[in-house]
Amino acid sequence: MxxxxxxxxxxxxxxxxxxxxxxxxxxxxxPAAKPAPVTCTAATTKVTVEEVDRPLNHLLLKARNTGTKTCYAYGAPFLRFDQAQSATPWLGASKPQAVVTLEPGQTAYAAIGTSSPEGSEGYRAHALGVLFANRAMNGSVGDPAAAKLPRGGVYVDSSAFVTYWQTSAADALIW
Incomplete structure (x- = not known):
């Protein structure tokens, strides 16, 4: 027993x-599955422009992810000063090695060269429309964001350019 x-x-x-x-x-x-990243758009970011001391004739464009999902800032922004007929050219040499990925609250940066001694056909721009590139970087997604330019506008000529999105202001402003 x-x-x-x-x-x-x-x-x-x-x-x-x-x-x-x-x-x-x-x-x-x-663990809860993390939502899939999306393409950054004006609806999920806050876009601002600020003047910088150096380099001369440059602005710093910032896009802060205000959404709840991670977003990709593909390529460079499509910029339209006032009622320009075409987007400001991208500076190819500024292309980073990877797509800029923004967690909620993070910011992407792009430098805008507004004019140079080699430029022509200049004018004072008072408005700036910003569109985000699609994954293929051959078009834009979403509606444009209106970025407020410095008071009195900005002088822009034919030499204007914009860099690809960067992860820091310093990386954007080296161009």
């Missing part, structure tokens, strides 16, 4: 241990 009682007690202990292990595994919630 003693052997049977011991065997029964051992079997009960093993069953209890297995049950607790199974309960622990079943009750452990799987």
């Amino acid at each position: 003693r052997l049977t009682t011991r065997a029964t007690a051992t079997a009960a202990a093993i069953a209890a241990t297995l049950s607790l292990t199974a309960l622990g595994t079943a009750s452990a919630a799987a």
